[in-house]
Amino acid sequence: MSRPRIIPVLLLRGTGLVKTERFRNPRYVGDVINAVRIFNDKQADELIVLDIDAHRRPDGIAWRTLAELASECFMPVCYGGGVRTLEDMRRVFALGFEKVALNTVLHECPELLSDAANEFGCQALVASIDAKRSWLGTQHVVTRGARQSRGIGPAAFAVELERRGAGEILLTSVERDGTGLGYDLDLVAAVTGRVGVPVIACGGAGSLADVARVVREARAAAAGVGRLFVFQGRNRAVLITYPDAGTIDALFP
Amino acid sequence: MILVVDYGMGNLASVVNMFARINHKAELGRTADMFARADKLVLPGVGSFDAGMKNLRERGLDALLEREVLVHRKPLLGICLGLQMLMEWSEEGRAKGLGFLRGDVRAIRRVTPELRVPHMGWSPVTVAKPHWLFPAEQSPPRYYFVHSYHVQCADPADVLATVQHGDALCAAAGHENIVGVQFHPEKSHRYGMDLLARFARQA
Numbered sequence: 109m110s111r112p113r114i115i116p117v118l119l120l121r122g123t124g125l126v127k128t129e130r131f132r133n134p135r136y137v138g139d140v141i142n143a144v145r146i147f148n149d150k151q152a153d154e155l156i157v158l159d160i161d162a163h164r165r166p167d168g169i170a171w172r173t174l175a176e177l178a179s180e181c182f183m184p185v186c187y188g189g190g191v192r193t194l195e196d197m198r199r200v201f202a203l204g205f206e207k208v209a210l211n212t213v214l215h216e217c218p219e220l221l222s223d224a225a226n227e228f229g230c231q232a233l234v235a236s237i238d239a240k241r242s243w244l245g246t247q248h249v250v251t252r253g254a255r256q257s258r259g260i261g262p263a264a265f266a267v268e269l270e271r272r273g274a275g276e277i278l279l280t281s282v283e284r285d286g287t288g289l290g291y292d293l294d295l296v297a298a299v300t301g302r303v304g305v306p307v308i309a310c311g312g313a314g315s316l317a318d319v320a321r322v323v324r325e326a327r328a329a330a331a332g333v334g335r336l337f338v339f340q341g342r343n344r345a346v347l348i349t350y351p352d353a354g355t356i357d358a359l360f361p
Numbered sequence: 362m363i364l365v366v367d368y369g370m371g372n373l374a375s376v377v378n379m380f381a382r383i384n385h386k387a388e389l390g391r392t393a394d395m396f397a398r399a400d401k402l403v404l405p406g407v408g409s410f411d412a413g414m415k416n417l418r419e420r421g422l423d424a425l426l427e428r429e430v431l432v433h434r435k436p437l438l439g440i441c442l443g444l445q446m447l448m449e450w451s452e453e454g455r456a457k458g459l460g461f462l463r464g465d466v467r468a469i470r471r472v473t474p475e476l477r478v479p480h481m482g483w484s485p486v487t488v489a490k491p492h493w494l495f496p497a498e499q500s501p502p503r504y505y506f507v508h509s510y511h512v513q514c515a516d517p518a519d520v521l522a523t524v525q526h527g528d529a530l531c532a533a534a535g536h537e538n539i540v541g542v543q544f545h546p547e548k549s550h551r552y553g554m555d556l557l558a559r560f561a562r563q564a
Contacts, residue, residue: 109476109477109484109525109526109527110480110481110482110483110484110506110526111482111483111484112482113481113482113483148550151550151551153482153483154505178374178375179374179378181375181548182375182379182382182547182548182549182550182553182554183505183548183549183550184505184507184545184548201370201371201372201407202372202373202374203374204372204373204374204375204378205372206372206407206507206545206548207507225409226409226412227408227409227412228407228408228409228412229407229408229409229442229509230479230509231479231481231507231508231509232407232408232507275479275481275509276479276481304471304474304477304478305477305478305479306477306479306481306482327475329477329481329482330482
């Protein structure tokens, strides 16, 4: 089996890297191309880049930024944000991205997933599921920056998306996002227990110990990490860390 | 000149980009003239088998590949779907493969409930026998894999390397001037650069 992956998840707004907390208050951290270049130099396993504004912008996906970004990476990169059609996906792949993450469109047009799987193969398709706990304590899927509930639980939705052609699930806890309080292990385990495709856990990583736990205890195939690796330095320059190969090997013996 | 075959699928930019980074000239193309001028060929690929074969055939690239690879015997490197299309057929689809290598393509078996499919991530490969494609060092090289199907060679001598994912899957296959890798060298950092450099340098 492949080694569990540690995947920096970068939130993009224009050319700026931003951090959020519980999906709110995006704060500028630095230039995204610079961050990507450094992650590449540090031989990061993989990258996920999510444009949180693409669906709102009239001109949609920031193609020039993506082209520049893709050219910096010699590891797999997944792009998400405003991807709505097969043509969008063709363009993203042609730029050099390995995978696309789909979110909102999956609720409006789920058959897109099967069409996309037929053309690109399911391994190129990441179904992005954001989950929030209701006041009753149950998890439900949300969209539109966690403002709209979709009336379905994340595990049930993941099962349906796997059936339709998703090769991977990106599962993000809205409550844990940006808090560093650790992953929501129950949420992750509820999904990994129901699907056969890899699940990338996201939201809450505060330490490498959290990363090891979500893999070991909740059976995540990969750990998405946001603020743990990205800091804002002086003069608005972004500071990046990433564990070296020896550290990762020790984490997953 | 290394020609990266453009059949409209795959992370073409990444392959060309990595060759550029290791200072080897690679060009993207699909014309008969470029095929004729190429010293070596790379067949990349991301996507489904039938879509890939359809794209190749519609553009007449299957015939050009046959001429340059089987007749003129230029070195060919297939990557991921590019390797799978070299086989005779695939369980993934209904189209016939190129048949440059004997064997077929099968779905990865979920031998235990814990096994994740697609096989996704960094895995070490076990080199079957010394081969110019792989470094001869002690620790096995690691590459990024992302696939749901794997190649089965009819001739065991064609298996150059394997990767453990449930079963021991074929990670690389080859016969004479043709080699193919299931993983993505263009996405495998320095390990991938090393492999592409070896292909570029190989006479």
